[in-house]
Amino acid sequence: MRKRSVSFLLRLNESEHARLMREVKQTGLSREAYIRALINGYVPKPIPQPDYYAMMRQLHAIGNNLNQLAAKAHTTGHLERATFQEEADQLRRAVQQIQQAVTEPERRVKQPRANPNVHPP
Incomplete structure (x- = not known):
């Protein structure tokens, strides 16, 4: 069973999505793990x-x-x-x-x- 049972839809424009994906790629994390780190007050470092x-x-x-x-x-x-x-x-x-x-x-x-x-x- 999953620990995280709540999901949500987030709408971004093209430039926001591109920036998010660029920053996620630099860290080597999944998009979800990257966003969770930000929510918890951390800025993941690049690989x-x-x-x-x-x-x-x-x-x-x-x-x-x-x-x-x-x-x-x-x-x-x-x-x-x-x-x-x-x-x-x-x-x-x-x-x-x-x-x-x-x-x-x-x-x-x-x-x-x-x-x-x-x-x-």
């Missing part, structure tokens, strides 16, 4: 550029190398564990910040409402 994924693969590889070094250092006892852990934590935070900055939708800024009692000149 990241291909170099983002290459960069993330490289950062994950670095993290994997650090983990391998940690395992080797643990067995041989030739690396200060606290220093290494600090570096690994810093790498993990950097990866999370990059993912957040590029992929997570941002909260939409609320526009001030016009005062109905004030008339423009």
